Amino acid sequence: MSSPVAAACTAVAKRSGPRLASLSCRLCGAPSDPSPVAVCEHCLGPLEPVYDPARRLPTRAEIEARPRSIWRYREWLPILDAPVVSEDTGFTPLLDAPALARALGVRRALVKNDAVSHPSCSFKDRVVAVALNAAVGLGLDTVGCASTGNLANSVAAQAARAGLAAWIFVPEDLEVGKIVGTAIYGPRLVRVKGTYDDVNRLCAQVADRFGWGLVNLNLRGYYGEGSKTMAHEIGEQLGWRTPDAVIAPMAGGSLLTKLDKGFRELRTAGLLDGAAPRMYGAQAAGCAPIVNLVASGGEKIEPVQPRTIARSIAIGNPADGRFAAKAIRTSGGGAAAVTDEELVAGIRLLAETTGVFGETAAGVTVAAALKLAREGQLRPTDELVLCITGNGLKTVEAVLPALPEAPVVAGKLREVAALVEASR
């Protein structure tokens, strides 16, 4: 955006908010003007942005020359002018993890580390950056969300910075880190008795009643597209090619669906070499409706009552569950559910082999990868990318009981010598 015309567009957008892509229904195809609307008014299907197929796409070199944020892939995002808020989110590390590859028994493992996403240490920063620009574009001055924690953190953080009011709804019993990591930004935070699914139902009514932009409800058509940038970055960071396989945690099912879409659209544009990756989804055994759907081969999610310490992915009735299951099947991938004990071991394995401390969902992802590798679904020849979506500092309660008690000494060298001796 460096020409005078582009600069003028940016200036206009800064005043009135950026222009947004139109929406259309993913099921019946009915179009919808840009608006804060949750579902298709004809068939209640989910909405997706429509991109002009004749728009000029950038080259690899053009993308590489842009700032390192999600907006370097702006031709695949529904914000048509330059973003006016959250300009600097995205471009997290992709790190080689040879010790983890050995533990999994795959040729190569890489970790996409959204645990250090700016500003709020989860991949939700990507979707919220898109949603808040959509909110500004629609002239909304209040935003919000129904959240299991990470989304709450991110909406609170980015709304505060953008000067937007925020109303944030979470289950009553979230982890302390996620409550504090939301409240610190000064939003209106409301705890709701019940599960995430109860919170979500309430928020659907709230969106209708108050005309707010609830990022994962009536801005969902825009919001979800932000997740694609995790795939875009992985492809670019691998040197503009695809990995063999990608594994990600599944909550509402949107992330996996959008990762699949992100790889496909950069491949279609001729920017990524290699086949479409096989997509693998991970859930906690105590809340595995999408894994169940993949296993049953059915078409319709059977909602479950969540019972797991992996609260950030404890969604019993996932909005995009069937699309995630479809992406898994179509890509030739798979899905696995793991116990709470296995997920804690997964967090530790990730930390000990890569230096990355992920939250419960990360433990689910690593433990599921281990299970899929042992089952032979992940293969010894695979190059696997593990999507780590949130930071372990947010869920310390989950691992605390499993960690060894650290010895206490009074500060004498001989006490340390005794510990060293005992450790041999």
Added chain:
Amino acid sequence: MSSPVAAACTAVAKRSGPRLASLSCRLCGAPSDPSPVAVCEHCLGPLEPVYDPARRLPTRAEIEARPRSIWRYREWLPILDAPVVSEDTGFTPLLDAPALARALGVRRALVKNDAVSHPSCSFKDRVVAVALNAAVGLGLDTVGCASTGNLANSVAAQAARAGLAAWIFVPEDLEVGKIVGTAIYGPRLVRVKGTYDDVNRLCAQVADRFGWGLVNLNLRGYYGEGSKTMAHEIGEQLGWRTPDAVIAPMAGGSLLTKLDKGFRELRTAGLLDGAAPRMYGAQAAGCAPIVNLVASGGEKIEPVQPRTIARSIAIGNPADGRFAAKAIRTSGGGAAAVTDEELVAGIRLLAETTGVFGETAAGVTVAAALKLAREGQLRPTDELVLCITGNGLKTVEAVLPALPEAPVVAGKLREVAALVEASR
């Protein structure tokens, strides 16, 4: 490092560890071969690497073309070959903070956000990346540290990834996030009764006895240089120029000293335009020996007994305190100490204006900036960079009592309507 010769050097380094710069005493100038040694053997002064004044320095364009890590400034780091571990640390966001600038009453405020440093969410990742490469270069297979928390997290994370054994010593009563954020990586973690200064004294003996590389003791000459990269990045991210003023928290005093050095050396190399920034240091009133030294105009630190919730900077006898005070005076800057109440308000102000959730040290930095601005030391014409060195998720205990209790609702729309009504 892309020529065949460079590639061969890298291959050698991968086997035997990189070559290291020699050291010399900052006080008496006595030289010292690369070795794990804490202080000058002649005068007990601190050691610093010696750089070949005839070495070829890169241009701005050459640096910009390198990977975005601390190693893009490798000509100013004491690791002479390519790094063999922790290759990807550094290059955190520098974000414009107009709302914070208004609150402070300065022309422009920017936040250097090491709260999202990879992998362990603090600026200590920079120094540890350098120290672990030094450890490998010296043939050491066990590393460790004396730490108030952030350093413990970073050594544990990076040692785990590098496959080095780690012994980590911390005060007994650290925050839960910092204990878990260390223990998760599986190091030998030892809690020591007493203050950080007691831990530090013990570790000086430990380093002598076991021949380990304790990053902030006998690898300190290498370790400290990593902090300079925060200044290097700020300069580059501002478009290769200096800001008017920089404020950073002070614990041992090394960070501020090295920031000052980092700006000076890039200016000397002709890479940064503008005057040397005025350096400002922030401490908690309950542990402010360096602020006291700046105020007294003296030469010698008077150790104090720390009494503050800002544990990460609670060092009563700071190793580099007099150098920090000197950098502050020479640059025309200043220093301020703030109460625990003020630091909590500082954390909230930062979060509410920028979306960045910093730890207690960040609150100290923001609150001190506010104080210095009110005193007129920071000026309305200033462009100020605030160095945010650690993540608020590590110190939730500090802010929890100050945050409003979030209301709990049963999931009925009318309950939300009542909250909305009450909020108007």
